[in-house]
Amino acid sequence: VSRNPNESEFHQAVKEILESLIPVIAKHPKYMEHGVLERIVEPERMISFRVPWVDDKGKVQVNRGFRVQFNSAIGPFKGGLRFHPSVNASIIKFLGFEQTFKNSLTGQPIGGGKGGSDFDPKGKSDGEVMRFTQSFMTELNKYIGPDTDVPAGDIGVGGREIGFLFGQYKRIRGGNEAGVLTGKGLTYGGSLARTEATGYGAVYFVNEMLNSKGLSFEDSTVVVSGSGNVAIYAIQKATQLGAKVVACSDSNGYIYDKDGIKLDTVRRLKEVERKRISDYVLEHPTASYFEGCQNIWSIACDIALPSATQNEIDEAAAKLMVANGVKAIGEGANMPCTLEAIDVFLEADVLFGPAKAANAGGVAVSALEMAQNSMRYSWSFHEVDDKLHMIMKNIYKNSVEASEEYGYPGNLVVGANIAGFIKVADTMIAQGII
Ligand code: NDP
16 A cells, blocks of 8 residues: 555455455465566556647647556457546556456456546547547657557447547557557447457346346346446346346436337437437436436346446445345446445345456457457357357356355455466466566
């Protein structure tokens, strides 16, 4: 803590992992002998840079850019870019740290990284977003490449931003290295099913948890927070599996539609028109809009898929959800539940799918996008979706097996942390003290 002052999110993520690893360290002293824990919590490299750009009024704006290259033991650094005013070193480091274990869990050869900026794309014109992203990439390009570090999207970085970033990278570096970014458009090296992958993957993962108890999405009531990339495709897949999704949100508030959210409206409002979720009720007057996003967790549901941002479910919200009869949680977002909230769910025997397992589908399909770029070939939607489904089943199976082997049967927080850790840790030992 004294080494990384004021980095509460990073401390939270490290605490969760290190506590889970206690039985592993007890069984395998080699990890202590080789200094694996001390090394694994320290990023290989943390880059911070100035991002100057000119807004539509001709005024100079300055944002801060980050890239953390956390761990490259098992493959090139890989992880998204987040553009949101809350971005700082602590947020980027917690995300990069988690990403290392998540990427290992996917079974794909990718290391952990993350990046972003405190730039807020909301309310900015396309021209402003382009000028900002071009300035951002003018610095970032020095540190990335298809075999070294491959960024993707995250909060505030979707297809538009990836397009501008790729264009600027190509312009500076020459050539056409498609594999330098993932989440690209389909006309220039993107993978089918990448857009859907995180949301679909989270639902596939939760479905495995439900099936293990003889339950399913069929006829269940679901609440999904957020209305961005992860939320939209989680809503779509849950609905396809027979669930009724009754609520979703943005950072201003949430909507409740007892008849089930009309996804076409949400997609148009958020993906095309870039409007607020409150506009939904103008088109569907029987639905209700409530200001403030936190209270979405007061809505009773069988399955909750928090898919907006970190620490959106605290202990009080978790207790309320348990009292309202929630049966399963799948973390679509990164670290949406506080450590105290996770304890509430585990103590109440609620099925709990932690982020690094449940939302690994996005980065898994990003790795498949890199593979397709290397082959200069593209798979069909079904081929990618089938591979994604298989990867999510394997992540579930490996997490369950690790939880059993180390004495915490059914605790997927511990299971996912251990399964993700062992591969990275053994590789770090094999590669020497670096
Ligand atoms: P988007 O930017 O597409 O959507 C984010 C959604 O969450 C928006 O509805 C946004 O509302 C809301 N939101 C953002 N910040 C806050 C906040 N501080 N409080 C309340 N609501 C907020 O991002 P994604 O869907 O891509 O990402 C969502 C989460 O999923 C993040 O935690 C991300 O790290 C994680 N994730 C994403 C992956 C991906 O492939 N995209 C992969 C794995 C994890 P508003 O529009 O008002 O900002």
